Amino acid sequence: MQLKGFHNPGGDALQALSSASITAAPLAPLAVQGLALERGSRRLFTDLAFELGAGEMLWVRGRNGRGKTSLLRLIAGLGAAANGQILFDGKARAAQRHVVYVGHANALKEDLSVSEALTFLLRIHGGRLDAAAIDAALGHWGLLAQRQAPVRTLSQGQRRRVALARLSVERRASLWVLDEPFDALDADGIECLNALLGTHLQRGGSVLLTGHQAALAADLPRRELDLDDCGT
Amino acid sequence: MLALFNALVVRDLRLALRRRSEALLPIGFFVIAVALFPLGIGPEPQTLRAIAPGLMWVCALLATMLSVSSLYNSDHADGTLDQLMICGHGSFESAVVIAAARSAAHWALTGAPLVIAAPLFGLMFDLPPPTIAMLAFTLLLGTPILSLLGSVGAALTLGLRSAGVLVILIVLPLTVPALIFGTGAVAAAEGGQSAVAHCSLLGALLIFTLLTAPLASAAALRLAVE
Numbered sequence: 001m002q003l004k005g006f007h008n009p010g011g012d013a014l015q016a017l018s019s020a021s022i023t024a025a026p027l028a029p030l031a032v033q034g035l036a037l038e039r040g041s042r043r044l045f046t047d048l049a050f051e052l053g054a055g056e057m058l059w060v061r062g063r064n065g066r067g068k069t070s071l072l073r074l075i076a077g078l079g080a081a082a083n084g085q086i087l088f089d090g091k092a093r094a095a096q097r098h099v100v101y102v103g104h105a106n107a108l109k110e111d112l113s114v115s116e117a118l119t120f121l122l123r124i125h126g127g128r129l130d131a132a133a134i135d136a137a138l139g140h141w142g143l144l145a146q147r148q149a150p151v152r153t154l155s156q157g158q159r160r161r162v163a164l165a166r167l168s169v170e171r172r173a174s175l176w177v178l179d180e181p182f183d184a185l186d187a188d189g190i191e192c193l194n195a196l197l198g199t200h201l202q203r204g205g206s207v208l209l210t211g212h213q214a215a216l217a218a219d220l221p222r223r224e225l226d227l228d229d230c231g232t
Numbered sequence: 233m234l235a236l237f238n239a240l241v242v243r244d245l246r247l248a249l250r251r252r253s254e255a256l257l258p259i260g261f262f263v264i265a266v267a268l269f270p271l272g273i274g275p276e277p278q279t280l281r282a283i284a285p286g287l288m289w290v291c292a293l294l295a296t297m298l299s300v301s302s303l304y305n306s307d308h309a310d311g312t313l314d315q316l317m318i319c320g321h322g323s324f325e326s327a328v329v330i331a332a333a334r335s336a337a338h339w340a341l342t343g344a345p346l347v348i349a350a351p352l353f354g355l356m357f358d359l360p361p362p363t364i365a366m367l368a369f370t371l372l373l374g375t376p377i378l379s380l381l382g383s384v385g386a387a388l389t390l391g392l393r394s395a396g397v398l399v400i401l402i403v404l405p406l407t408v409p410a411l412i413f414g415t416g417a418v419a420a421a422e423g424g425q426s427a428v429a430h431c432s433l434l435g436a437l438l439i440f441t442l443l444t445a446p447l448a449s450a451a452a453l454r455l456a457v458e
Contacts, residue, residue, distance in 0.1 A: 077322030078314055079458035101318055105311025109243070111250040123239040124319050150250075 027090035028053050029175050029206045030075065035084035037070055044070060048084070050225055054173060057197065057207040057220060062227030068210045069104065069179055071227070075208065076101035076177045088175070098174035100125075102181060106163040110152040114143060114162055117151050121166055129169065137168035141192060156184040164189075167196050173204035182215035190215050236319055236326060237333045244337035259345045262295040266353050277358050284357035285367050285418035289411055292346045292371060293378060293404070299342050300382025301399040303334055304390050308456065317457050324450060331449030335376075335383040343375030359422075366421035370414040373434045377410045380445035387452035409437055 030052040037044045044067030052058050060068050073079055075086055076099060085092060088099070108117045115134050122129055138147050141161040151159065164181060176197075182190055194217035197207055201221065209216075216222065248255035269287055270280055307313040320326035350371050354364035385403035389395035417430035 073314075076314075077318040099318070099321060101315070103311050103314055105309075105314065107311035107315045109247060109306075109310070109312065111247050112243070116246070120239060120243050121315060124236050124316060126235060126319070 027087075029089060030208070031087040031090070032075070033085050033087065035071075035074070035086065036082045037067055037074065038082045039067070039070065043082075045227060046083070048227075052175070052206045052208060054204040054206060055201050057201055057209070057222045058225055059213065059216065059222050060208065060210045060225045060227065061213070066227040068227060072101070072177050072179050072208065072210065073103070075099075076103075098172050099177060100166065100170060100174055101177045101179075102163055102166065103179045104183075106159045108151045108159055108162055111150060113148050113150055114138065114154070115147040118162055118165055121163075122169060127169065133169055137165040138162075140168045141165045142188065157186055157189060160184045161189055161192075164193060164196075167193075167200070170200070170205075171203075173200075173206075176200060176205065176207045176209070178207065178209040178211075180211045181209060182211045185215075191217075194220065233320070233325065233329050236316075236329050237336075240316070240330065240333035241337045241340075244334070245340065248337075248341050255341055258295040258299040258342045259349060261298055262291050262346055262349060263353075265291045265294065267356075270357075280357050281359060284354065284359055285363070285422070286415045288350055288353060288367065289371070289374070289415050289418075292350070292375060293407055293411060295346060296342055296375065296378040296382060297400045297403060300338060300379065300386055300403070301389070301396040303338060303383055303386040304453065304456075305386075305395075308390055313453070314457055317453065322454075324454070327450035327453050328446045331383055331387065331446040331453060335379045335446065335449070338383065339376050339379040343371075343379055346375055347371045363418060363422045366427055367418050370417045370431065370434060373431065373438050374410045374414045377438050377441045378407055380441045380449075381406050383449045384445050384452065387449040387456065390453070390456040410434065413437065 028051040032048060032050050035048040036046040037048075048071075050058065060071060062068050070079070074081055107121060109120070112120065115131070115138065118138065119129065119134055122134075135144060135147065138144050141164065143158065143161055143165065146154065146158065151162070154162070160181075160183060164185075167176065170176075181193055185193065194215075197220055198217070200207060266288060269283070273279060273283070304313060307316065316330050317327060319330075347368055351364045351368050354367055359367070381403050382399065385399040386395075388402065389398045392398060413430045413434040417427040417434065420427040420430055
């Protein structure tokens with residue numbers, strides 16, 4: 001199926017823009033072709049195809065168990081598809097395009113301090129960062145006072161903020177893959193993330209996310225992908 | 233890739249420093265287990281001297297297994313393993329680096345203290361100095377093998393219930409060659425013979441494990457995060 005169940009709250013202008021980018025064929029940061037995924041003997045989706053251009057946001061929705069998380073993990077590079085391919089700038093491996101994945105789990109070590117945990121996450125992904133950049137990112141999320149505190153003393157919402165603070169450091173037009181990023185965030189946190197998403201889209205970055213639509217700021221341009229329409 | 237290796241080893245050492253009591257458990261197990269044998273077997277110096285090298289090797293083996301079974305568990309549970317596996321966008325090489333780094337950190341925290349502790353217990357069992365030196369040397373060659381093989385077992389059983397016992401059942405038979413050549417070298421040194429052959433074989437085993445175990449762990453880890 002080709003972008004079935006796709007509707008466009010951003011208006012016709014965006015639709016025209018995205019179809020123009022397909023015909024002019026500058027390679028999209030992310031293109032998914034004929035993707036099929038199986039969990040055990042169950043087929044989650046077959047022949048899924050979509051493209052995500054620079055400066056675009058795609059909101060993946062679907063009922064529980066439709067494979068939203070599995071799709072995001074697949075695109076992040078975890079696991080293998082039953083069929084089909086995922087292309088980054090036209091290539092099978094994300095060589096140039098940097099992919100930032102923030103999953104359900106926050107990937108923070110309980111015994112590390114907040115700044116150590118964040119530094120570790122950035123370092124394993126090849127970031128070379130000074131303490132000032134880390135502090136700035138934590139300050140952006142209102143966690144500067146807790147930067148020496150062990151992660152185990154933080155609340156769920158604060159942990160989510162630390163995990164998302166990775167995005168504040170990002171300056172590249174990378175592909176963000178965010179699984180339920182608004183989970184556990186309070187109103188301040190939601191606003192902060194929406195602002196970050198806006199900045200990222202403006203610099204030509206792409207975002208693929210799941211989660212409640214209510215949390216996503218209404219003025220952010222987005223397209224939707226409904227997995228309920230893609231099942232077999 | 234080197235940055236990933238370093239970041240992971242530094243983090244593991246730092247975590248061990250934060251949880252000192254947990255990091256000391258394997259060495260504590262080794263100390264207690266070795267110290268129990270003279271009490272159970274009796275105080276004849278001749279008997280104790282004869283069994284000491286093999287006994288210490290077996291205790292080192294068990295102490296390593298004790299801590300290796302949970303090598304990837306906490307990283308798997310809190311999502312860190314996912315983040316690690318997508319470095320280099322899920323490439324096999326980065327998985328190999330992760331397995332190698334975790335094994336190296338595990339050896340530094342378990343194997344290395346055992347190598348240091350063994351000579352002290354050699355004195356307790358009244359072993360002659362050349363035998364003690366050979367024992368420490370064979371453990372130096374042998375304990376990395378145990379950490380590397382343990383990493384394979386831990387990766388294979390990741391996410392399974394009762395993984396702890398399963399790891400021991402999978403890995404212990406694989407460690408038999410290391411045990412045979414390690415204790416063989418000590419026995420040869422004790423008997424006044426040359427231990428070069430045993431040590432060479434143990435060294436060859438270490439090189440072989442070093443080259444293959446991280447690959448096997450990496451393949452198992454990729455299956456685990458799917």
